[in-house]
Amino acid sequence: MNATLLESHITGYPRRQGKVRDVYDLGDRLVIVASDRISAFDWILPTGIPAKGRLLTAMTEFWLRFLKIPNHLISSRIEEMPAPFQAEADELHGRTMLVRKTKVVPIECVVRGYLAGSGWKEYRASGTVCGQSLPGGIRECEQLPEPIFTPATKAESGHDENISFERMAAEVGSDLAEDLRRRSIEAYRRAAEYARERGIILADTKFEWGRLPSGEVLLIDEVLTPDSSRYWPADSYVVGKNPPSFDKQFVRDWLETCGWDKNSPPPPLPAEVVTRTQEKYLEAFERLTGARAVTEESP
Ligand SMILES: Nc1ncnc2c1ncn2[C@@H]1O[C@H](COP(=O)(O)OP(=O)(O)O)[C@@H](O)[C@H]1O
Ligand SMILES: [Mg+2]
Structure with a gap:
């Protein structure tokens, strides 16, 4: 199963929503949930990219390990999150980070x-x-x-x-x-x-x-x-030409040609654009980390 998570719903902690992440305030720590929301032209699109939040979380972890500089990460293991997050482990595992609040x-x-x-x-x-x-x-x-x-x-x-x-x-x-x-x-x-x-x-x-x-x-x-x-x-890559971006190229190209005016809520993405975009996120992840991504819902 590979469901898309557009929004998380954990009760008991103040929640702030960014464009892509839901941030829960635990006092001296935060839980950051990377959803599958995608934004383009400063709009959050109504369609998500399945597993995008997991891929981005895994990439952040990869780079934090690579860089080895002091950072906020405490754990990305769902088992180490407060109980209300563990209760939603199927949805939240792999996309949730417990961090020090700064x-x-x-x-x-x-x-x-x-x-x-x-x-x-x-x-x-x-x-x-x-x-x-x-x-x-x-x-x-x-x-x-x-x-x-x-x-x-x-x-x-x-x-x-x-x-x-x-x-x-x-x-x-x-x-x-x-x-x-x-x-x-x-x-x-x-x-x-x-x-x-x-x-x-x-x-x-x-x-x-x-x-x-x-x-x-x-x-x-x-x-x-x-x-x-x-x-x-x-x-x-060719100097003098704007290369295709690794990830949002298909989304931007489609939005440019679908007749949307960029001033009103954007239309849903066609399945084809979603699939190809997910493939790009996967490719970026696999090329950079050398690892095969685990994108399924169950661990
Ligand atoms: N360790 C931390 N302490 C405090 N705030 C943080 C920490 N890590 C991330 N944040 C904040 O959490 C939010 C993440 O959500 P995001 O979807 O990226 O929001 P935005 O739309 O503002 O980019 C950002 O506002 C970021 O500044
Ligand atoms: Mg941000």
């Missing part, structure tokens, strides 16, 4: 090794990204001489806004800003190097960091998943 640093720590998306748009308009000047003549999706740190605000709704490093420093303090810039670039470099060996380009990614009451800084949230990163298959 005070989130309110900045998206984006690192770009290639120039695409909003970075490319700003560069084309002004020769800068987040206010930093870059050498002239860089083409769309071209690799940068060095990875750059391009912070953004965490907008409560709508689009995140790219900001300068100086503005980040003014908001969180320059010591923390410099520390997070260094840690984020280092984590990007190591992950990009590993992915490249497996035929995948990690064009850019977004990290989130949080602080414990003791002041200790932890890597939080999802880590290096296709939802927080831009992955391209290396074999179809």
Whole structure:
């Protein structure tokens, strides 16, 4: 069985819903449930992608193990969650993480090794990204001489806004800003190097960091998943052309041509688009981790 989980319903804890994850507050810890929701063009689609939440959870775990930097994960074993979560083990296993609750640093720590998306748009308009000047003549999706740190605000709704490093420093303090810039670039470099060996380009990614009451800084949230990163298959990469994204390509292509105006709730996805998208998430997972994914409902 391979049912789609659009939403979890655990009672007894305050729940906050993000675009993709349901976050339950246990006081000093959180339980994060990765649903199968998928978003595109800033809308959550009415159709989920079966097992997507499991694949993204497994990828986050994989990268946390790979990076070995202090992070929020306590356990992803359903047996170690509070009883109300265990009671829904069939639905929740493999997509649920028990983590230390932190005070989130309110900045998206984006690192770009290639120039695409909003970075490319700003560069084309002004020769800068987040206010930093870059050498002239860089083409769309071209690799940068060095990875750059391009912070953004965490907008409560709508689009995140790219900001300068100086503005980040003014908001969180320059010591923390410099520390997070260094840690984020280092984590990007190591992950990009590993992915490249497996035929995948990690064009850019977004990290989130949080602080414990003791002041200790932890890597939080999802880590290096296709939802927080831009992955391209290396074999179809050509400088000057925007490569197909690893995961949402079919969804975006279909939404562009189905007649939807992007200003009203989006239509359901056809089964074909769902299947092909699920295959892409599976492929990304298997190529990056070298493991076969377990996507069934029962352990
Ligand atoms: N360890 C943590 N402590 C506090 N908040 C966290 C932690 N890990 C993740 N979060 C928050 O949980 C939420 C995850 O849900 P998500 O679906 O990604 O939401 P969003 O739509 O805001 O991206 C994010 O707001 C993220 O900042
Ligand atoms: Mg998020």
